Amino acid sequence: MSPAWSKAGSSRYRSAATIRSTYRCCAPSEGRGRSGGIHIDAHCDTDGALEGCKFHHGGPFRQAVLDGVLDPERTIQIGIRGAAEYLWEFSYDSGMTVIHAEEAIEMGPSAIAKRAREVVGAGPTYVTFDVDCLDPAFAPGAGTPEVGGLSAAEALAILRGCLGVDVIGGDVVEVAPQYDSTTNTAQIASQALFTILCLAGAALKARRVRVAR
Numbered sequence: 763m764s765p766a767w768s769k770a771g772s773s774r775y776r777s778a779a780t781i782r783s784t785y786r787c788c789a790p791s792e793g794r795g796r797s798g799g800i801h802i803d804a805h806c807d808t809d810g811a812l813e814g815c816k817f818h819h820g821g822p823f824r825q826a827v828l829d830g831v832l833d834p835e836r837t838i839q840i841g842i843r844g845a846a847e848y849l850w851e852f853s854y855d856s857g858m859t860v861i862h863a864e865e866a867i868e869m870g871p872s873a874i875a876k877r878a879r880e881v882v883g884a885g886p887t888y889v890t891f892d893v894d895c896l897d898p899a900f901a902p903g904a905g906t907p908e909v910g911g912l913s914a915a916e917a918l919a920i921l922r923g924c925l926g927v928d929v930i931g932g933d934v935v936e937v938a939p940q941y942d943s944t945t946n947t948a949q950i951a952s953q954a955l956f957t958i959l960c961l962a963g964a965a966l967k968a969r970r971v972r973v974a975r
């Protein structure tokens with residue numbers, strides 16, 4: 763059983779499809795139900811249809827829940843901020859845990875990671891990292907930047923703090939090279955993706971040990 767991955771750096775729109783394929787590849791084979799989610803982003807991405815279309819980069823997690831592949835009660839959204847809050851009622855109505863950026867900064871990375879581990883529990887979990895979770899000072903190369911975000915060190919510490927979660931797949935999305943004049947965004951995106959791969963590798967190893975027993 764291999765983790766499934768979205769094309770790194772691509773549009774958030776792909777996440778719903780990747781969660782779906784990850785779930786179909788991994789979760790049912792062990793009979794463990796829907797995937798949980800650790801979602802680090804400035805935006806909840808649980809919008810409804812826009813201009814008559816439900817497939818867009820602002821709504822993949824609504825779609826994944828409605829498709830029955832993502833368990834909202836085992837999903838945590840971290841770093842949320844900006845003026846589009848009114849679009850994200852679905853996150854609250856469906857039972858997702860939402861940690862806004864200002865709360866995240868108060869809590870600190872260790873407490874956030876602890877909360878994330880509590881929310882997702884022992885079940886299979888998808889990790890998704892939008893580079894706009896970061897403050898534009900760290901990651902200017904994002905299509906929908908929001909000021910007041912996480913630092914690179916905080917975001918990576920949150921990811922590393924999720925060691926032990928049963929990660930079955932993940933993605934890093936929304937890198938916009940045309941705005942990435944410093945290359946900082948590409949560098950943090952590659953480090954975030956490497957960290958998620960390490961989490962998945964550790965999870966795979968733990969799974970094999972469980973099966974061998």
Ligand SMILES: [Mn+2]
Nearest residue numbers: 804805892894
């Ligand atoms: Mn975003």
